[in-house]
Amino acid sequence: MYLLILQFSDKFFYSSTACTVLSRTLMHPTHADNYENVSIIFILHWWCFSGICYTIFDLGFRFDVAWFLTETSPFMWANLGIGLAISLSVVGAAWGIYITGSSIIGGGVKAPRIKTKNLVSIIFCEAVAIYGIIMAIVISNMAENFSGTTPETIGARNYQAGYSMFGAGLTVGFSNLFCGICVGIVGSGAALADAQNGSLFVKILIVEIFGSAIGLFGVIVAILQTSKVKMGD
Amino acid sequence: DLSFNVDHGYLEGLVRGLKAGILTRSDYHNLAQCDTLEDMKLHLQSTDYGSLLTAGNEDLTVSLLDNRLKGTILTEFRCLRAHSLPPLSTFLDYITYSYMIDNVVLLITGALKHRDVEELLPRCHPLGTFDQMAAVGIARTHAELYSAILVDTPLAPFFQDAVSEANLDEMGAEIMRNKLYKAYLEAFYAFCWERGGATRDIMCPILEFEADRRSFIITVNSFGTDLSGGDRRALYPSCGRLYPEGLQLLARAEDHEQVKAVAEYYPDYKLIFSDTEDGSSRTLEDRFFEQEVHLNTLAFLDQFHLGVFYSYIKLKEQEARNIVWIAECVTQRQKSKIDNYIPIF
Numbered sequence: 001m002y003l004l005i006l007q008f009s010d011k012f013f014y015s016s017t018a019c020t021v022l023s024r025t026l027m028h029p030t031h032a033d034n035y036e037n038v039s040i041i042f043i044l045h046w047w048c049f050s051g052i053c054y055t056i057f058d059l060g061f062r063f064d065v066a067w068f069l070t071e072t073s074p075f076m077w078a079n080l081g082i083g084l085a086i087s088l089s090v091v092g093a094a095w096g097i098y099i100t101g102s103s104i105i106g107g108g109v110k111a112p113r114i115k116t117k118n119l120v121s122i123i124f125c126e127a128v129a130i131y132g133i134i135m136a137i138v139i140s141n142m143a144e145n146f147s148g149t150t151p152e153t154i155g156a157r158n159y160q161a162g163y164s165m166f167g168a169g170l171t172v173g174f175s176n177l178f179c180g181i182c183v184g185i186v187g188s189g190a191a192l193a194d195a196q197n198g199s200l201f202v203k204i205l206i207v208e209i210f211g212s213a214i215g216l217f218g219v220i221v222a223i224l225q226t227s228k229v230k231m232g233d
Numbered sequence: 234d235l236s237f238n239v240d241h242g243y244l245e246g247l248v249r250g251l252k253a254g255i256l257t258r259s260d261y262h263n264l265a266q267c268d269t270l271e272d273m274k275l276h277l278q279s280t281d282y283g284s285l286l287t288a289g290n291e292d293l294t295v296s297l298l299d300n301r302l303k304g305t306i307l308t309e310f311r312c313l314r315a316h317s318l319p320p321l322s323t324f325l326d327y328i329t330y331s332y333m334i335d336n337v338v339l340l341i342t343g344a345l346k347h348r349d350v351e352e353l354l355p356r357c358h359p360l361g362t363f364d365q366m367a368a369v370g371i372a373r374t375h376a377e378l379y380s381a382i383l384v385d386t387p388l389a390p391f392f393q394d395a396v397s398e399a400n401l402d403e404m405g406a407e408i409m410r411n412k413l414y415k416a417y418l419e420a421f422y423a424f425c426w427e428r429g430g431a432t433r434d435i436m437c438p439i440l441e442f443e444a445d446r447r448s449f450i451i452t453v454n455s456f457g458t459d460l461s462g463g464d465r466r467a468l469y470p471s472c473g474r475l476y477p478e479g480l481q482l483l484a485r486a487e488d489h490e491q492v493k494a495v496a497e498y499y500p501d502y503k504l505i506f507s508d509t510e511d512g513s514s515r516t517l518e519d520r521f522f523e524q525e526v527h528l529n530t531l532a533f534l535d536q537f538h539l540g541v542f543y544s545y546i547k548l549k550e551q552e553a554r555n556i557v558w559i560a561e562c563v564t565q566r567q568k569s570k571i572d573n574y575i576p577i578f
Contacts, residue, residue, distance in 0.1 A: 099238045106246015110253060181235065188238060189536060192249050 070151040074162025074231070075143065081169025082140045085222070088173030089132020092180025092215075096125035100187035107195035114194045117201060121187030124212045128180040131219045135172040138223070139165050144232035161231040168222035175218025182211040234430055237537040240318040245536070248545050251309060252533060254281025256552055258576045264559050265571045270298070273560060295560045302553040307359045310546060320428065324539045326387060327421045328546060332361025333388055334417060338410040340369040341378070345402065363387070391416035404460075411451060411468040418444050422472035428539065435532045435540030442528055444473030445502065446521045452483050452492055453517070462486075474499060515573070523575050526551055530577065548577055 054060050100121045108115045142165060148154035190204035238245075256264075260280055267273045270293045274286040285301050286293060314325045336357040343353040350367050357366065363386045369378065379392050391413045418440060425436035448469040455465055466484040469475070475483065475495075482495045496502035505520045515523075525547065532544035555574035562571040 095235070099235075099242065102238045102242025103246045106243040106248075107250055109247050110250025185235075188242070192246060192536065195246070195250055196253050 070159075074154070074158050077162035077166035078139070078143045078231075081166035082136050082143075083169070084166075084173040085139060085169035086132045086136040086173075089135075089176035089180070090129050092177035093125050093129035093132070094180070095177075096128065096180035096182075096184025096187065097122055099181075099184035100125060100191060103188035104191045107191050111195035113198070114191055114201075118187070118191045118194060120205065121183065121190055121208060124183045124187065124208055125180055127212060128176045128183065128215045131215055132172060132176050135168065135219055135222050139168055139226055142226060142229045142231060146232050148233075158231055161229045164225050164229045168225040171225060172218045172222040175221075176215045179212060179215030179218070182214070183208055186211055234537045241321050241539070244313055244316055244321065245541060248313065248541050249533070251281075252541070252545055252548070255548055255577055256280055256556075257578050261555065261559070261574060261576055264556065265562075265574075267559075267563055270295070270560060270564060273298075273556075273563060277556075295557060295564055298560050299553070299557050302556060303359065306546065306549050306553065309549070310360060313542060321539055321542065323424070325542060327417075327424060328543060329360050330387060330391075330417050330421075331414065332358040333363055333386070334361070334391075334410060334413045336361045336363075336366060337369055337378075337383070337388070337413075338406050340366065341406045341409075344369075344371070345406070388413065388417075390420065404458075408460075408464075408468065411447070414447065415468060415470040418447070418470040419472050425539075431535045431538035432540055435535060435538055436543060439525075439528045439532075439540070439543070441473045442501075442524060444470035445475045445479075445499075446525075448473065448475055448480060448483055449492065449496070449502070449517075450521075452486055453489065456488060519573065519575065522551065522554075526575055526577055551575060551577060 054063060100118070104114065104118045104121075142161065146154065146158050148158070186204065186208045190201055190208065193204055194201040260276070263276050264273055267276060274293060277285060278287065282305070285305065286298065291297055310325070310328075314322065317325055339357060340350070340353055344350070354367065365382045365386065368382050371381075379389075383389055383392060393416060422437065422440045422444070425440060426433055428436075451465060451468050462484040466480065469480045469483065471477070471480070473479075479495055479498065483492065486492045486495060493506045496506040501524065505517070505524060529544035529547050532538075532540040555577075558574050559571060562568060
């Protein structure tokens, strides 16, 4: 009986999470605020309720992190890492490119001379996506087949490989995401400043170079994370 | 803001490019040196205005210059408004409402003087046109005006306080104008406040100054008329820095000295009301314009906000006023007062 309630509460919890996420992404920000607040309060209450129920009924063992980590295949983590590496990098690059691109187009109406010089900012943003795809290819080349089905036969090294690849993907993905946004905002400022005064562009370019260095840091750390990865038997 | 450029990046770049074309001090200096309007036309050709005056073959007069300048502002504004998305489109609409209010009052006072509507329509500000403009002159009371004509226009929400059964007369039209403007300014202020971020930081001081300026002007203009303190209080916009204590003091002020005493409490306004040492003939209005120009130029120091659009329109209008002032001085050969324009950049 209690198990039934808890199973039901789990499904409800996931569906209400999904509601919040959907409402936030699909609706116009101002309209979604009310729904978002109600859903968040709802979810928090369900979490508390579920947690209290699990503890009271001595069913805490069902919330088993170790089981989750050993029963999920390292391939899942590896592929998630590869997916995150490329997709978050592309999100960062795209964000940066549209921020800079719209400012270049706007500024180029009255000052057409800025058009060609400011493509350098776009190239800096694009480099971020290239880092992402390089890392995705490097990480995906490390995924090998192994013939184990239980946690004991799979072996620690394969698990370590899976987690490393996931971590590397996260590292390079998020650092490229923020690097892309940073370069985009600086590039937009550079375009508008260049339109007013041509000598400012080179100075702001230096700021952009520093901004794009942080994406490179992410790639370096990701390479280090995957340097010891050895999947297989 | 991170997603500002999705909808407004191109337009912001465009407005900043247009802002680069605003005349600088050296341009004004050159224009002030001219002796005739022909010289001015020549100087204006080398600025962003280009062929403003050379197109067409009408006589070169100051009113032609004025119309052409207003025409450029109008074209640029219409271009911006046509390309804009919400919330920029609502913001630009808010800018037009002040001109709509002026047009409505112009048409009503014209109708009271039994002027023909056809004669009045060209004198309306083009930025503030709305569909039922020609019918505005027919109304005789506030309530009729509202329910018959204005309820369909964007001005409808500002009519909450202004509707009364009294007949429309000259005084009533002015009171209605001030009440509408008060409601409009407060709505605009709330809109900018709600946007938050840089828009709030740039626009709210500008609108606060506008509100305080209206309060001061209403007070100063009401000396000698039968507008009592209590009536005046209903006309003061409440989104300024004078609210609430300063407005109470202003409502009780009876002459210029008392108004100046109220302004003493606020450092910015104290400067505006103080007498200048070199005895230059700057009127109160000029000083208010100067402060407005100063606040508007600050908008261009920040990126990713809607304030640049408002500031650009206001600075372009100030530029038009400057050029027309210089042109008037040139045509009337009053070179002594020619430096009373307000330089912008």
